[in-house]
Amino acid sequence: MFLEPHFKSQRSGWIEVICGSMFSGKTEELIRRLKRARIANQRVEIFKPKIDTRYDETKIVSHDKNHIVSTPIENSKALLMLTDEVDVVGIDEAQFFDTDLTDICQELALKGIRVIIAGLDMDFRGKPFGPMPDLLAVAEYITKVHAICQHCGNLATHSYRLVQEEGTVVLGEKESYEPRCRTCYQMGNILSFNQAREVRNEK
Ligand code: ZN
Numbered sequence: 001m002f003l004e005p006h007f008k009s010q011r012s013g014w015i016e017v018i019c020g021s022m023f024s025g026k027t028e029e030l031i032r033r034l035k036r037a038r039i040a041n042q043r044v045e046i047f048k049p050k051i052d053t054r055y056d057e058t059k060i061v062s063h064d065k066n067h068i069v070s071t072p073i074e075n076s077k078a079l080l081m082l083t084d085e086v087d088v089v090g091i092d093e094a095q096f097f098d099t100d101l102t103d104i105c106q107e108l109a110l111k112g113i114r115v116i117i118a119g120l121d122m123d124f125r126g127k128p129f130g131p132m133p134d135l136l137a138v139a140e141y142i143t144k145v146h147a148i149c150q151h152c153g154n155l156a157t158h159s160y161r162l163v164q165e166e167g168t169v170v171l172g173e174k175e176s177y178e179p180r181c182r183t184c185y186q187m188g189n190i191l192s193f194n195q196a197r198e199v200r201n202e203k
Helices: 026-039 101-110 132-138 182-202
Strands: 014-020 044-049 059-061 067-069 071-073 088-091 114-120 141-145 158-161 177-180
Touching: 014 026, 014 101, 014 132, 026 044, 026 067, 026 088, 026 114, 026 141, 088 101, 101 114, 101 132, 114 132, 158 182, 177 182
Parallel strands: 014 114, 014 141, 044 071, 044 088, 088 114
Antiparallel strands: 059 067, 158 177
16 A cells, blocks of 8 residues: 655645556545545645546546546646645546646646556557656556456456457446456457458458
C-alpha cells in the first residue's frame, strides 16, 4: 500500500502515478488517497477528461461504485486555471489527455501541489497509452496495480479487447474488455489473427 512520504518541512509538490490495466483498481486507489487528504482538511480538486462519460458526468466512479465528485475538462491546459489555492490535484483516466499533461503536472508540482494521476499504462494493443509513459518518467512515485487474469488467475497487466473495433479509444466495461496476463493476452491475439485469416480465406 502506498503511504505518503514524510517530508513536509517546506512546501514542495510532487507527482504520483497509479497505473495498470483495466479492472486493476487504479481509480479505487486514487479515491483512497484523495479521501485521506480530504480528511486531513487539505484542499483537493479532482479532474477527468470530458471524453470519459461511461458512468456519470461529474463523478469519478470506480468499478465497485465508490465515487468522488470531479470536474470534467476539455484539455490539460484547463488544469492551470482551476488549481489556484489547491493542495492536492487528482487526475483520473489520464491516458485520454493530450501530451501537454506532463508539462502541466510538472508545473503544478513546482507550485507545491501534490499531483496524483491514475491511468491505463497500455492501450488494447499493448502499447504505451497517450501521455502515460512520459508521466511515469517524471513522477516521484509510481504504483503499478494489477488485475487478475480471467483465464488463468495470474496477475493481469493487459487489457484485452473483446469487441472487433479498431480505434484506440473504445469506452467500455466488462462486455468490451477483460484483464489478461501477458501470455493469455498474446494467445488471444494469435487466435483472433488466425480467425481473421480464416474469414479472409473463406471469402
Ligand atoms: Zn493468464
